[in-house]
Amino acid sequence: MELMRHQTNSAFVKLCRICAMALVLGTVIPFTAANAETVLVVTQPGKHYEEAVTGLQGELQLELTIDTLIYSADLSVDNLSARIEASKPSLVVLLDNKSIALFRKYQHEVDTTAQMPSIAFMASFVNDELASLQNATGIAYEIPLVTSAVALRSLIEGTCNNIAVIHRERFAPFIEENKRFCARERIKLHSFSISDKTTDFEKELRSKLKAVRKHGDIDGLWILNDNVLLSQKLIQKAWLRELKRMKLPVIVGVEVLVNPEFNFGTFAVLPDHRSLGFQAAELVYTAWDNDWDVSSINVQQPLSVYKVINYKQANKYFKLSKDDIKGVDKILE
Amino acid sequence: MSLLTNWFPSLRSLAGHLAVLVLFLGPLSASAQKLYVFFPSEVKPIVMQEKLGAQCSEATVTAFARYNDFAMMLRATPPDFIIAKPDLVAQLPDFSVVANGLNNGKKTEKYVIMGVDAQVKKSDITPETVLGLVDFLGRRKTISFARDLLGIETRISRVAKLEDLLPLLTFKQAKAVILAEREVQYFKQISNLKFVVSSIPDADVGIVVLAQKKGADGDAVIKAVKSFDAELNAILGVQKWN
Numbered sequence: 001m002e003l004m005r006h007q008t009n010s011a012f013v014k015l016c017r018i019c020a021m022a023l024v025l026g027t028v029i030p031f032t033a034a035n036a037e038t039v040l041v042v043t044q045p046g047k048h049y050e051e052a053v054t055g056l057q058g059e060l061q062l063e064l065t066i067d068t069l070i071y072s073a074d075l076s077v078d079n080l081s082a083r084i085e086a087s088k089p090s091l092v093v094l095l096d097n098k099s100i101a102l103f104r105k106y107q108h109e110v111d112t113t114a115q116m117p118s119i120a121f122m123a124s125f126v127n128d129e130l131a132s133l134q135n136a137t138g139i140a141y142e143i144p145l146v147t148s149a150v151a152l153r154s155l156i157e158g159t160c161n162n163i164a165v166i167h168r169e170r171f172a173p174f175i176e177e178n179k180r181f182c183a184r185e186r187i188k189l190h191s192f193s194i195s196d197k198t199t200d201f202e203k204e205l206r207s208k209l210k211a212v213r214k215h216g217d218i219d220g221l222w223i224l225n226d227n228v229l230l231s232q233k234l235i236q237k238a239w240l241r242e243l244k245r246m247k248l249p250v251i252v253g254v255e256v257l258v259n260p261e262f263n264f265g266t267f268a269v270l271p272d273h274r275s276l277g278f279q280a281a282e283l284v285y286t287a288w289d290n291d292w293d294v295s296s297i298n299v300q301q302p303l304s305v306y307k308v309i310n311y312k313q314a315n316k317y318f319k320l321s322k323d324d325i326k327g328v329d330k331i332l333e
Numbered sequence: 334m335s336l337l338t339n340w341f342p343s344l345r346s347l348a349g350h351l352a353v354l355v356l357f358l359g360p361l362s363a364s365a366q367k368l369y370v371f372f373p374s375e376v377k378p379i380v381m382q383e384k385l386g387a388q389c390s391e392a393t394v395t396a397f398a399r400y401n402d403f404a405m406m407l408r409a410t411p412p413d414f415i416i417a418k419p420d421l422v423a424q425l426p427d428f429s430v431v432a433n434g435l436n437n438g439k440k441t442e443k444y445v446i447m448g449v450d451a452q453v454k455k456s457d458i459t460p461e462t463v464l465g466l467v468d469f470l471g472r473r474k475t476i477s478f479a480r481d482l483l484g485i486e487t488r489i490s491r492v493a494k495l496e497d498l499l500p501l502l503t504f505k506q507a508k509a510v511i512l513a514e515r516e517v518q519y520f521k522q523i524s525n526l527k528f529v530v531s532s533i534p535d536a537d538v539g540i541v542v543l544a545q546k547k548g549a550d551g552d553a554v555i556k557a558v559k560s561f562d563a564e565l566n567a568i569l570g571v572q573k574w575n
Contacts, residue, residue: 055493058401059401059472062472063472144500144504146503147500147503150499150503150523150524151523153523154522154523181503181504184503184526185503185524185525185526186525187525272493274399274493275493275494275497278399278468278491278493279492282490282491285472286488289488300504300506301500301504301506302500303492303497303500303501303506304492304493304494304497326376326377326380327375327376327377327496328377329377
């Protein structure tokens with residue numbers, strides 16, 4: 001039974017309604033111009049984006065005017081340009097790769113000297129995106145392994161000091177970055193790479209999983225959110241078969257993979273979208289303190305996460321009690 | 334004909350109406366007291382809420398993870414009681430402190446600067462130094478809190494939750510963090526980073542208080558809080574209440 005179902009008190013429901021109302025009002029009616037400076041937020045429809053914008057607006061709206069523009073497929077550079085002309089923001093916040101792509105087009109076609117600074121978040125591999133965007137910074141969306149491993153290590157003693165990851169070759173730079181982060185916590189990340197040119201992913205994956213199993217030192221497994229290696233076929237024919245034999249704690253990045261019915265992941269560590277919005281707001285304030293100069297602001301890693309545990313598996317394999325998991329946000333049984 | 338006999342033509346009718354009134358008001362009056370808790374901790378608010386609720390059945394307990402949520406609900410649906418840090422309660426003129434949490438007999442605790450690999454002393458801090466701090470007073474007042482503690486204006490990187498101070502240090506997004514000395518142990522337990530702690534002279538900060546809304550009843554709630562067991566008191570950073 002999900003722990004979150006315990007939150008049934010009326011105060012919590014009221015809070016959700018107030019937040020939702022605040023979000024809707026903020027979307028439909030730009031905050032009145034009592035604040036001198038404006039921030040334009042280009043966001044996407046969807047629950048996680050709404051949560052992020054709630055976190056962002058909650059922090060900014062007392063001091064800045066927030067204008068929110070919801071992206072749609074037919075939103076053009078001209079539309080964006082007109083909106084920027086109308087609301088005259090000091091900075092633009094971009095949620096999702098599509099918003100970034102649109103803003104990039106705006107920079108190429110309209111703001112060719114990149115006068116308008118921007119902060120991007122909730123985008124895949126934001127560093128790569130920002131490489132072709134000027135006067136921009138942001139927050140990565142992928143949760144670094146070290147964050148997940150430290151959290152799981154605190155729950156299951158004696159684990160997550162030697163973690164294996166099987167990945168496609170193209171993710172090698174991402175893996176190297178994670179190795180460096182993990183090293184600070186004295187966690188060793190053992191990577192097993194599959195060539196991008198392989199013609200038989202099932203065979204390759206099974207071979208790597210066997211190598212992980214035979215390694216001897218591995219005490220945890222990290223599974224990337226890679227839709228090629230996490231196809232239904234590979235989950236059934238490779239992952240599930242081998243995971244049963246390993247009995248390692250498995251860290252995943254999507255909640256569905258810790259569903260106790262599948263007996264797949266042990267621990268899912270997900271972005272806390274509301275807190276991501278909070279973190280983005282802090283970046284906005286930093287930019288404001290710097291007279292809207294973002295050039296000296298490095299891309300940040302996400303700070304806040306939401307932890308979900310497959311308690312059925314964690315209790316069976318690792319003997320965790322409910323008391324041991326007080327710091328977990330959601331328990332699935 | 335009197336007003337009473339107009340509305341209640343018979344005693345049976347009166348009794349029936351009174352019964353309905355008691356049934357309707359009864360449950361409301363039993364849970365009429367509201368207690369809000371905002372105390373940043375490594376313990377999740379839902380766990381804190383359950384434990385507090387179990388030991389304070391005199392009130393409906395709501396625990397908050399974030400300052401903004403707490404502040405919003407405080408305005409929308411003011412509670413009868415609050416458990417929070419005294420610096421926060423001091424901003425609420427409608428509330429008065431009725432009990433203080435004590436640790437080793439003291440209402441205050443030391444705050445420290447915690448860096449990684451090297452000591453970060455108060456004298457090392459410049460206006461460009463970035464220090465992490467949990468947001469417990471809202472943006473401006475949290476920044477003022479840090480400035481008053483350190484005696485210097487510096488760049489504060491606020492986080493929403495206590496546990497978020499760790500990635501600030503892991504990813505070097507802050508030079509050090511400011512926290513209560515008792516919170517250092519939590520980070521040492523979960524992380525292999527080499528933490529180095531520096532004291533801040535005269536940095537005594539109130540731990541936690543129970544505050545009552547002016548005009549609210551509540552001897553029962555006060556008594557319940559003062560009877561919290563050791564485990565619950567430890568979550569709130571104290572040993573007892575006076």
